[in-house]
Amino acid sequence: MKNPIPLVAALMALGLVGACEETGVRPTSTVQASDSADQVLEGFSHFVTHEGVRRSRVEADTAFFYEGTQVTELRNITVVFYDIEGKEGSQLTAERGTYRWQTGSMDASGNVVVAAPDGRRLRTDQLRYDNPANMISTDTHFTFDREAEHLEGSSFRSDPDFRNVVTDRPRGVAGDGMLLPGQAP
Numbered sequence: 001m002k003n004p005i006p007l008v009a010a011l012m013a014l015g016l017v018g019a020c021e022e023t024g025v026r027p028t029s030t031v032q033a034s035d036s037a038d039q040v041l042e043g044f045s046h047f048v049t050h051e052g053v054r055r056s057r058v059e060a061d062t063a064f065f066y067e068g069t070q071v072t073e074l075r076n077i078t079v080v081f082y083d084i085e086g087k088e089g090s091q092l093t094a095e096r097g098t099y100r101w102q103t104g105s106m107d108a109s110g111n112v113v114v115a116a117p118d119g120r121r122l123r124t125d126q127l128r129y130d131n132p133a134n135m136i137s138t139d140t141h142f143t144f145d146r147e148a149e150h151l152e153g154s155s156f157r158s159d160p161d162f163r164n165v166v167t168d169r170p171r172g173v174a175g176d177g178m179l180l181p182g183q184a185p
Contacts, residue, residue: 044059049104089160103132
């Protein structure tokens, strides 16, 4: 009789191949979802500067970092803006935000409120912050209140401390109850 070991090995291999084929469908490779974050941080805080000057402090409950796009998605955010002298100015709060690492700019959405220390308050659903220009803006409906003054419009652009405000189609009541130009009594 010839050596039985090769015959036994061949039968065992055939049995293993047959057993392997009965496991069902298996994926050919593992692919990471394109929307999964590279890092997730809880309790995020970051200072934003422009040419060495502190412009804002961004805080969020949760931050999702995406290295490929250099974008961070933020949840439950607070942004404190600083004036040219480094003093805290207005403060923005929102449900969500998208922070762009290359420019330091940000989009905020979901119950966006910007409140100045003197009580002025801007409310909108979406707001952009352009870090190099130090400008906040929206192309959606907004309201702006200060004591007895109430202003509404379809777009808004200003510095974060509301010193230079530009609006489109403003309507509302100014100071002592005077209607803005173009308003019916």
